[in-house]
Amino acid sequence: MINNAQPPIYEEGLEELMQELKGKYHATNDYRWAILNSDITFITVGTPSKPDGSIDLTHVKQAAKSIGKALRDKEDYHVVVVKSTVLPGTTEEVVKPILEKHSGKKAFKDFGLAMNPEFLREGVALKDFLNPDRIVLGVQDEKTKKILEELYEPINAPKLIVDIKTAEMIKYASNAFLATKISFANEIGNICKKLGIDSWKVFEGVGLDHRISPHFFKTGIGFGGSCFPKDVKALIKKAEEIGENPLILKAVIEVNERQPLKMIELLKKHIPELKGRKIGVLGLAFKPNTDDVRETRAYIIIKKLLEEGASVIAYDPKAMENFKRFYPDVSGGIEYATSPEDVLKSTEIILIVTEWPDFEELDYSGKIVIDGRRIKAAERTARIYEGVCW
Numbered sequence: 001m002i003n004n005a006q007p008p009i010y011e012e013g014l015e016e017l018m019q020e021l022k023g024k025y026h027a028t029n030d031y032r033w034a035i036l037n038s039d040i041t042f043i044t045v046g047t048p049s050k051p052d053g054s055i056d057l058t059h060v061k062q063a064a065k066s067i068g069k070a071l072r073d074k075e076d077y078h079v080v081v082v083k084s085t086v087l088p089g090t091t092e093e094v095v096k097p098i099l100e101k102h103s104g105k106k107a108f109k110d111f112g113l114a115m116n117p118e119f120l121r122e123g124v125a126l127k128d129f130l131n132p133d134r135i136v137l138g139v140q141d142e143k144t145k146k147i148l149e150e151l152y153e154p155i156n157a158p159k160l161i162v163d164i165k166t167a168e169m170i171k172y173a174s175n176a177f178l179a180t181k182i183s184f185a186n187e188i189g190n191i192c193k194k195l196g197i198d199s200w201k202v203f204e205g206v207g208l209d210h211r212i213s214p215h216f217f218k219t220g221i222g223f224g225g226s227c228f229p230k231d232v233k234a235l236i237k238k239a240e241e242i243g244e245n246p247l248i249l250k251a252v253i254e255v256n257e258r259q260p261l262k263m264i265e266l267l268k269k270h271i272p273e274l275k276g277r278k279i280g281v282l283g284l285a286f287k288p289n290t291d292d293v294r295e296t297r298a299y300i301i302i303k304k305l306l307e308e309g310a311s312v313i314a315y316d317p318k319a320m321e322n323f324k325r326f327y328p329d330v331s332g333g334i335e336y337a338t339s340p341e342d343v344l345k346s347t348e349i350i351l352i353v354t355e356w357p358d359f360e361e362l363d364y365s366g367k368i369v370i371d372g373r374r375i376k377a378a379e380r381t382a383r384i385y386e387g388v389c390w
């Protein structure tokens with residue numbers, strides 16, 4: 001698919017870029033060929049959570065083994081860069097020994113090794129890659145440092161050079177802080193809701209303080225996605241392993257798990273008995289402009305609705321296929337609509353889960369809307385409108 005310029009995921013601008021560059025890049029599953037014909041290898045595989053929240057390094061280890069074997073025959077200095085999100089110590093204590101064992105060579109002497117975390121957001125990944133706030137390079141040897149500085153030279157952004165462990169930790173601390181900001185905002189938002197205060201206005205005021213910044217204060221049903229929940233949980237596990245008790249991080253997860261259920265609480269204020277009712281759900285992706293449904297709040301909400309005996313009609317512009325595949329346990333109970341208008345036509349009860357721009361175009365007159373993401377059109381036009389935290 002990649003060689004045919006077909007992105008296997010939906011990401012804005014990616015297909016156009018791949019079409020433009022078709023023939024100038026080459027995807028292969030032949031490690032040896034790839035490494036003999038290049039100077040740098042990035043390890044970009046996933047680092048999912050195990051059921052207990054700890055990090056699963058299976059893919060990282062497999063990649064390191066295959067790269068190590070291929071490095072045996074490489075004569076020029078080749079640099080291996082870990083871009084996958086890995087806990088502090090992983091590059092040096094897990095990746096390095098595997099590379100050395102299978103290549104028969106020494107890191108930092110016969111080949112380079114570095115850690116270079118990514119800070120891309122899904123949906124705006126291309127933009128984030130080309131205009132990053134910073135580039136963090138975790139390096140040990142001078143030669144690797146030079147090669148990576150040269151690689152990133154065309155990108156105009158502050159470059160922070162640190163040791164490998166620090167680079168690994170910068171990634172976790174960044175994601176944990178952003179997740180904390182959201183859970184903090186939601187906690188204040190829940191208090192605001194009870195007091196009749198608009199939390200979005202509150203955070204507009206708070207964010208004007210340049211020490212705080214206005215971003216990542218959107219209150220609602222909490223964060224999903226493949227990064228925040230898994231990274232915060234992995235950091236908690238690691239902290240506990242080394243004898244720490246990370247109270248704030250634990251609360252960040254707890255607030256986030258409670259948050260989507262607030263939607264159902266609010267709905268029940270208006271419709272106490274959900275059994276037999278048809279509920280419309282707008283949005284299944286964990287955020288707009290992506291087809292990714294990992295840790296989406298939609299799953300928690302739909303599961304609860306089905307448990308309460310309601311039926312669900314759902315629509316998402318890009319994520320319906322993925323949702324069916326990822327969540328077969330609830331998918332059987334969902335009717336998938338062909339448009340958001342269809343959802344509005346078939347029920348008067350609407351839950352807004354993802355803030356796709358398409359949902360701003362709708363007329364919600366006559367509807368009971370519980371909004372998890374603050375869609376202005378719904379706020380303006382619905383018969384009954386409730387925002388989760390505002």
Ligand code: UGA
Pocket residue numbers: 085118119120121122123175178182215216217218219220221222223224225226227228286287
């Ligand atoms: C996040 C980080 O923002 C990236 O910097 C990081 O590189 C990435 O994780 C990663 O580790 O790979 P991403 O998960 O793609 O990126 O998306 P975000 O835009 O951060 O949104 C995450 C979740 O937080 C979404 O469910 C979103 O709806 C929610 N969110 C975000 C809020 O509820 N409120 C906000 O104010 C912002």
